Amino acid sequence: MIIRHKPVSASSASESLSAFYARCATSWQQQNQLPMVAYDSDWPSPCEKGEPVEAMIQWQPHALSEPHSLDNIARALEMELHPDLSGLFCYWYADVVSAELNHEGRNMTIELVQAWNAQDFERLQENIIAHVMMQRRIGQAETVFIASCEDEMQIISLVNDSGEIVLEQLGKGIITTLAGDLASFLSKLKPAQL
Template identity: 45%
Template sequence: MQNQEVAALSGLFDRYRRLYGQPLAEQDPGQPSPAELPPAHQGRVGWRPFLRAEPGSFDNLARALAMPVHPSLTALFGHYYAGNLPLCYKGLFVTLLQPWNSADFERLQQNQIGHQLMQRKLGLPATWFIATCRDEHRLVTLDNASGAVLLERLGQGAIGTLAPDLAGFLRRAEPVSS
């Protein structure tokens, strides 16, 4: 399944580039990325997905939380350094998150642990955030048990299922101009 998900993510990057050209990200000179393309324009920098030589691992999350981590999480966040992508999925506008560099990947892992600890405290099922919504009280998550992509209300759990799996979500998502 992981190969399907990585291929679907790569296809999403390609669709964005075909529709809108080179994607842009906010430039932070203190946080360079192997995905960056010179030169920067008015505080923004072009980028292209940078395939990591060795995929990032979430084994440390599994150990820290004493639970298995759904392999789709590694498929989405472990293979590329890239900028976040604005998408529309069935009329829902979201921003798909991506790690910009190794420090950002570590921050993402720490934030995932925090999210999971809050889920436990509230007695909610294990999910991992993968995208933000325009409504800051909602987010798109990956169900740790099934791998389904969910729409979740912060602190209240799943509102509904967006897709039965990550590959389907990524294939059906439509890039939008940032």
């Protein structure tokens, strides 16, 4: 199945993600702290900063010197993936990043999905494959989740054939469109307070 995408590139999405991380760094600097995550010596990441304190460790996003590839997903699903997905998932390691989104006057706290390390990137790919296969089984549009919401039954996803960013109800489908593309969506995000 070949899908024609609007002309976009992974670089516009990765540049927008880099700009969001720069806003996060400024916010964290103003708060005089980095985000914390539970320390697991069996789950190391180049994101970790300093030493663990009381089973917690500080972290910050880590740019990859060599980007990952989502070709495994495209092959497994026999489909072309929207290039914005590479821009989001293949250039950085990070824990989930909390952000505030205002859409049509509604404030939402979301957590942007990212891979913590190489193993987590493999797990992310497996989860994306399972998600798309489930959507095919129930006859829904093919989307790829990019963020979780406070409501555990809702996720934010990228529509693979258009690149639009949508709010989805799990098992039921798209509720509303949040942005025309990933770069626009990321530009709307404000770092959440730690």
